[in-house]
Amino acid sequence: MAKVNVSQLKDISETLLIPLYSRALLTKGKRPPISDSDTDTVTIVDEIDYDFTRFKTSKGTLAGIACRTCILDNIVKEWLVNRPGDIVIKIGVGIDTRALRFPQSQWYNIDLPEAIQVREKLLTTNETNIAQSAFDFSRMDKIPEKENILIFSEAAMIFFSSGDINTLLLCALDSIFRNSLFVFKTVLRLAVKNIKINGNPLKCSDEDLNDIVRPNLQFQVIGGYMFINYFKKSEIYFSDCLLN
Numbered sequence: 001m002a003k004v005n006v007s008q009l010k011d012i013s014e015t016l017l018i019p020l021y022s023r024a025l026l027t028k029g030k031r032p033p034i035s036d037s038d039t040d041t042v043t044i045v046d047e048i049d050y051d052f053t054r055f056k057t058s059k060g061t062l063a064g065i066a067c068r069t070c071i072l073d074n075i076v077k078e079w080l081v082n083r084p085g086d087i088v089i090k091i092g093v094g095i096d097t098r099a100l101r102f103p104q105s106q107w108y109n110i111d112l113p114e115a116i117q118v119r120e121k122l123l124t125t126n127e128t129n130i131a132q133s134a135f136d137f138s139r140m141d142k143i144p145e146k147e148n149i150l151i152f153s154e155a156a157m158i159f160f161s162s163g164d165i166n167t168l169l170l171c172a173l174d175s176i177f178r179n180s181l182f183v184f185k186t187v188l189r190l191a192v193k194n195i196k197i198n199g200n201p202l203k204c205s206d207e208d209l210n211d212i213v214r215p216n217l218q219f220q221v222i223g224g225y226m227f228i229n230y231f232k233k234s235e236i237y238f239s240d241c242l243l244n
């Protein structure tokens, strides 16, 4: 079967291939640290026409991705215990496979048009894709309910400044949704200073968003320091992220 062409991914949208590939590596490792082993991701990576070896995936990157996957899976699980069938919105969805792991909720995905195009070639899950920037709210009417929503952004808004996120994203979400939880993945300040992903500098650290209060949106940051503590307390060890 012909492999799927993803050449429309460029620059910031191309970064979605990094966590996708990393989750496939983690699942193929000896002791996969991701609780619900993500075999769909392995299949998807095999279907793509792309040289993934160009990503020099470090142990640290794999460890961080393992952590955030587990932490966010637990948040989704807990959220859905009392609200099966409720809406979850994923901002900067990439090729995240949670809609397959948690089919009991209604998934609404927001990402750039080229990223959604690629997602739709690779995944035929029961979900609604909204192909637009997270900073463009013109099609929010696609989301039928506005109350008790879980919204999360996993390594997508890290490319934007905390000022843009606060004024453009959080302020708008706060005015649209009520009694909702927004979970936001950030990075260590050290990473903001030193790391570029596919040429894109990281801009938003843990500390930048920690103190934000919004009346309608409960706000939870998950990021660098939390991951280190999670590693210490949990069954995940860095050695689990080594392959073979």
Ligand SMILES: C[S@@+](CC[C@H](N)C(=O)[O-])C[C@H]1O[C@@H](n2cnc3c(N)ncnc32)[C@H](O)[C@@H]1O
Pocket (backbone or CB within 6 Å): 012, 013, 014, 015, 016, 017, 018, 019, 020, 091, 092, 093, 094, 095, 096, 110, 111, 112, 115, 132, 133, 134, 135, 153, 154, 155, 156, 157, 159
């Ligand atoms: C590093 S990838 C993370 C993908 C996915 N969240 C995951 O963890 O596998 C960053 C994602 O953010 C998306 N993104 C970047 N800028 C965006 C924007 N303005 N609006 C929505 N999504 C955006 C990219 O297209 C890409 O899918």
